Amino acid sequence: MNSTIELLAPRYDIAWYPWAVQYFFMIALSYATLWLAAPALVFGKQKWLPTARLALLACLATTLLAPVALLADLHQPLRFWHFYAYANTHSWMSVGSLILPLYVVGVIVLTWLAWRPALQANRQAPGIAGFISRWLSLGDSPTPPVLLVLVGLSTLVFSTGIMLYTGAEVAIVKARPLWNTVWLPPMFVATGFIAAAGLILLLNRVMGERCTVVSGQMLKVMLGACLVAGLVAGSWFLDGINADVGSVAAAMESVRGSAEWRSTALWGGLTGVALFGAVLYLLTRPAPRRPALYAWAWLLGLVALHVGWMFRWVVLMDVQTVARHSAGFHHYGIPAGSSGILGIVGTFGLWLAVILLIDLFVPWRQARQGGSATDVSPGHAVTQNAANTTEGVSSHG
Amino acid sequence: MDPIRRSLLGQLARLSAGAALVPLSSVANAGINQQPPRREGDPTKRYGMLIDLRQCIGCQACTVSCHIENAAPLGSFRTTVAQYEVEHQETGEVATFMLPRLCNHCENPPCVPVCPVEATFQRQDGIVVVDSDRCVGCAYCVNACPYDARFINERTQTADKCTFCAHRLEAGLLPACVESCVGGARIIGDMRDPASQISRMISEHGDELMVLQPEKHTMPQVFYLGMDERFVTRPHAEPVALEVLDPHGKEMGYEFHH
């Protein structure tokens, strides 16, 4: 038997939709930004406070959005309560469904604690901002920093659970050899940190902070995450190169068998190396030149977000098109409707809306490790927030 | 790359930073992701199927009768018969090879432990079923089955798959695909009963029987007689996809064509 031609095979649709990519992307941004907010908010490192403020804003917005995308990927979203009625310990997805709410609540409480002093200072503000501040700050008792530390630490623990479960959930699937590798979970985390650092670089620019310290810190984080990602990818490759079956073998087969996979692999490799090179270049410039160059770091932020998102798209969507049981690849075109493009755009749009709403009404720029209203210079808080409000209104009108 | 260099690279990888991750993977697979206890069904039975490929003529009668019996939506199948055109290496002679596929009701089914709500479960008689009232449609099981035996039923929006026609077995009938098979290629029965036809055929043909993707350790309970080893795993075939459109230009399905 020399050549075989498959004459008849049914078409297999993909089972997880682009919503899954959105969830994996949002939740990775969420846990990574939490860790970037932690040095200042949990461990009290003042140098990291500007970064932490941006990170916390990003973290809250992605944390609120991620479960929406997750729910949308269920074919029976109204039955989500079954996860709790029939919870079990032998499914990573079930384990995840127990960790996720703890994590989400943790992030919400942490953010509230960090914003509370500024909210209290903002109670006299006119209009909706003042109303929200009065309503959200729940009295004017001081916020003990130790509470922030405790909530922060436990949320960090839950976030580790999220990293573990999102990775393991995919990596245990033997039916898809490309997923079935121990190197996948650490790669999710590494690319998550790359994207999160990118997001903060971007927010640093669009929120008008333009803080050089933030840029420097995020570029360093990105460099580290790129190195780790490179190391993980290299180990995955070397680890599997011996085997005839398994993740690497399946990847090689896909790359050999499909021009699309070849260009994806090439694009991924080149973007990763280019990003690493550019970050290294910026970080090694002489100090006086840095501020001018760092003003452009947000562009690298965009590239980093692209890397984080693309990695998840290729892993979760493209891998599903590799036929398991018949020959070749199953075609998948992104549908235009809510399970495809509309869903992707919609999640990002909703995320942006959350950020804008927070920016309009909440003094997130004064986030701090607890304390009381008097710690926040009241004039500053009010004027800055008022400025935000008018800015928002005028840009609307 | 020569083998020595390859294994050296492999060793290097293991020495690298991530070596600590390797034991973690066994936790991921073992501690969590273990088979839950079986429930319902008759514990004195173990259903299995034997497909005698020598009798299969590729008529797709099973595909059609299963489709009607189980009311699957258009384009989704609980069973299909894959067809390959094969060419003899020396003589160049061309023949068609038929491979009926359905759920293997695996002894170690990877689709079961992944289910977050235990909607997918294995009965004590070995049949793997889905409780469609409980299923949340997360499609985890669809991804976990190496045999593409599952799909999300677009009408019920829950997981769907072959049930060995448990509703018919309970009524003392044969599954639709078995009943309609022109050549009598599909034999279903209780493998715990030594007198059943399937038990007799298994002991008669023993070594000749093959299962699909044995390397996945799923222990399939659909056995093939007259199988060519090269089709046990994903065949080295060359598909040429051709979209099948209905009169309104809507895509109905796929055909691999050469």
Ligand code: SF4
């Ligand atoms: S063939 Fe697939 S669906 Fe059937 S029991 Fe095995 S893993 Fe589960």
Ligand code: SF4
């Ligand atoms: S789709 Fe249904 S049966 Fe399958 S794993 Fe999800 S809940 Fe379980």
Ligand code: SF4
């Ligand atoms: S046993 Fe029933 S459900 Fe399974 S393939 Fe045959 S007809 Fe379809």
